């Protein structure tokens with residue numbers, strides 16, 4: 001059984017997860033928002049390792065160590081920038097969540113913390129992003145029921161947390177009723 005849960009907090013703090021996900025950009029060389037916070041907390045060695053990765057396409061995911069972070073690993077994924085909805089943004093956002101979990105599975109990482117990918121500087125509409133996030137994670141977990149003990153969404157503000165809670169309720173409630 002995998003627990004899927006949303007909390008309000010800072011993803012760079014200790015939530016007992018083996019890996020945290022970074023909402024990166026395609027250069028993987030750092031940026032603002034959660035990306036900046038993760039690099040600050042991890043220390044300069046994270047950037048040194050990122051420089052060896054030659055970037056990452058939108059929707060794909062790459063693994064590094066966590067350095068000074070409480071989590072052992074960081075999974076970096078560039079989510080899509082919202083451009084009105086006709087540029088495969090929804091598919092690419094689902095790819096980001098799916099591919100992060102695939103990277104985790106490939107490395108025997110059994111607990112992962114996600115931020116709300118693409119809903120900050122990349123302006124993906126929050127309600128839709130939360131439904132894509134939760135339904136993609138649920139689909140992956142249903143395909144791989146023994147892979148993860150916990151998938152945690154660590155959300156920076158109450159509005160975002162509320163939206164993810166609603167999505168969890170909608171997507172996962174059929175299971176909790178039975």
Ligand code: ADP
Pocket residue numbers: 009010011012023024032033034035037038079115116117118119120121122123124154155156157160
């Ligand atoms: P993107 O470029 O993918 O939109 P952002 O970092 O701008 O990424 O925002 C993604 C989400 O991460 C936003 O909801 C933002 O408020 C949130 N965020 C920013 N810093 C942190 C942090 N330290 N921990 C968790 N979430 C954060």
